[in-house]
Amino acid sequence: MKEIPAAKGHWLFGHAMALSKDPLQMPADIANRHGGAVQFRVLHRPFLAITDPVLARHILQKNPDNYPRSFHYESGSITIGHGLLTVEDERWRRSRKMMQPVFRIDPVREVAAVTARCWNDAEQDCRKQMAEGRAVDMVQVCQRLALDVILRALCSLQLEAEQLTHFGALVKASLLRLRLRNNAIVSPPLWLPAPNNRVIHQVRRELDAFLGPVVEGCREHPEGDDMLCALARARDEQGGAFTRQELLDETKTLFAAGFETTATAMAWVMCELADRPDLCDRLAAEADGAFGVAEVSRSTIDQLPLAGRVVEEALRLYPPVYNLGRHSRQDDEVNGVHIPGGVDILISVWGMHRGIHWGETAGQFDPDRWLPDRRPARDAYMPFAAGRHTCIGIHFALVEMQMMVALICHRFRLRWASGAATPSVRPQITASTDGPVWLELASR
Numbered sequence: 001m002k003e004i005p006a007a008k009g010h011w012l013f014g015h016a017m018a019l020s021k022d023p024l025q026m027p028a029d030i031a032n033r034h035g036g037a038v039q040f041r042v043l044h045r046p047f048l049a050i051t052d053p054v055l056a057r058h059i060l061q062k063n064p065d066n067y068p069r070s071f072h073y074e075s076g077s078i079t080i081g082h083g084l085l086t087v088e089d090e091r092w093r094r095s096r097k098m099m100q101p102v103f104r105i106d107p108v109r110e111v112a113a114v115t116a117r118c119w120n121d122a123e124q125d126c127r128k129q130m131a132e133g134r135a136v137d138m139v140q141v142c143q144r145l146a147l148d149v150i151l152r153a154l155c156s157l158q159l160e161a162e163q164l165t166h167f168g169a170l171v172k173a174s175l176l177r178l179r180l181r182n183n184a185i186v187s188p189p190l191w192l193p194a195p196n197n198r199v200i201h202q203v204r205r206e207l208d209a210f211l212g213p214v215v216e217g218c219r220e221h222p223e224g225d226d227m228l229c230a231l232a233r234a235r236d237e238q239g240g241a242f243t244r245q246e247l248l249d250e251t252k253t254l255f256a257a258g259f260e261t262t263a264t265a266m267a268w269v270m271c272e273l274a275d276r277p278d279l280c281d282r283l284a285a286e287a288d289g290a291f292g293v294a295e296v297s298r299s300t301i302d303q304l305p306l307a308g309r310v311v312e313e314a315l316r317l318y319p320p321v322y323n324l325g326r327h328s329r330q331d332d333e334v335n336g337v338h339i340p341g342g343v344d345i346l347i348s349v350w351g352m353h354r355g356i357h358w359g360e361t362a363g364q365f366d367p368d369r370w371l372p373d374r375r376p377a378r379d380a381y382m383p384f385a386a387g388r389h390t391c392i393g394i395h396f397a398l399v400e401m402q403m404m405v406a407l408i409c410h411r412f413r414l415r416w417a418s419g420a421a422t423p424s425v426r427p428q429i430t431a432s433t434d435g436p437v438w439l440e441l442a443s444r
């Protein structure tokens with residue numbers, strides 16, 4: 001059996017400093033340099049970094065029982081509780097089965113109309129700033145829009161702009177603090193009143209105070225037509241419903257997982273579109289055809305194939321979830337390669353999406369690579385992971401983003417504001433821009 005090569009690190013710390021400094025680029029680079037898989041150490045802890053799609057799919061899809069999610073996910077439960085992202089085995093299986101029907105493509109098509117309604121408010125906001133002669137920070141626009149969509153679709157909540165900003169900042173703060181905790185070489189126990197811990201506890205209290213009453217409302221009146229009410233009506237095989245705490249934890253999980261990811265990816269779409277006025281014009285023409293004839297409906301997204309390719313390409317070049325963390329329970333073998341047991345695994349989606357499978361143009365933004373006759377390397381593409389933990393919100397996110405791209409290009413021409421800096425990637429919980437994306441918008 002072949003052993004996976006080992007990267008040489010510091011004699012005491014191994015690769016601890018490099019990983020803590022750049023959890024996005026470091027695993028991507030060393031795995032790609034070593035042919036798709038490499039062993040390394042973080043202090044005494046053995047790790048594997050993987051960008052090889054065959055190994056990754058084996059871990060995620062073929063033998064997932066041997067590879068539960070790594071310790072990185074556990075810390076999420078401090079703020080978002082024990083929902084789909086943070087529980088394993090039987091508890092996860094029951095919840096996933098109860099939730100899956102709500103997230104099928106058919107019911108989720110309604111998200112197209114929700115996105116269009118939310119966009120009306122976001123567009124007014126943009127126009128106000130334009131009227132004052134100001135550039136618009138599209139990071140803020142996309143964040144508020146993504147949050148508005150998920151709040152309205154999930155629990156029919158319509159917040160004012162300032163409330164959206166506050167709630168968005170709250171979820172982001174919780175994610176950031178958890179990342180700091182995950183990447184710290186040593187984390188203080190949670191009961192210590194350390195600054196990071198204090199923020200984590202405060203965020204949890206605020207999230208509970210905000211969402212608790214919403215969840216109770218849905219449990220008392222589950223006949224509503226939003227997704228949370230559908231979850232309140234869901235039953236397991238024994239006929240049992242989610243308890244109040246379970247429903248609250250799943251709601252917090254859906255917010256945490258479903259708003260920052262979409263907003264981050266949309267911010268990168270904005271950067272790419274600002275560089276390509278010709279592509280924006282094509283998108284606007286496509287949107288004219290789709291929105292010109294009738295109200296946005298469940299079939300609108302079928303008329304937006306170019307917007308769909310833009311979204312697929314953005315999720316390739318800028319996958320918001322840049323690493324998937326797993327832990328190997330026991331020794332395993334894939335095509336003659338030995339995967340040791342007791343090891344933490346980082347599947348670098350970032351490295352895979354920019355690796356050899358994408359040829360010489362891997363680093364370029366080219367939506368047309370997704371045309372079927374171009375045969376894109378789908379095996380080496382997993383922005384929503386693969387196997388049983390594949391993102392439950394995949395259809396939600398795709399419909400929402402496809403609509404956002406079409407709606408924005410339909411109404412505005414985009415170009416960089418004068419003096420605006422092109423952002424670099426900052427690995428927070430998601431692969432975010434390292435600052436605002438200032439664009440000048442002009443009406444079409």
Ligand code: HEM
Pocket residue numbers: 069084085096150253254257258259261262265315319320321324325382383384385388389390391392393394396397
């Ligand atoms: C562009 C947007 C999104 C991306 C790139 C994304 C990506 C992912 C990835 C990679 C995972 C798997 C994590 C792992 O197992 O290690 C995941 C899981 C999950 N996502 Fe998403 N996601 C997005 C949007 C959403 C939305 C909109 C929702 C909810 C409305 C959502 C809810 C979830 C949940 C609940 C899980 C846990 C699933 C499970 O383990 O059964 N995500 N997502």
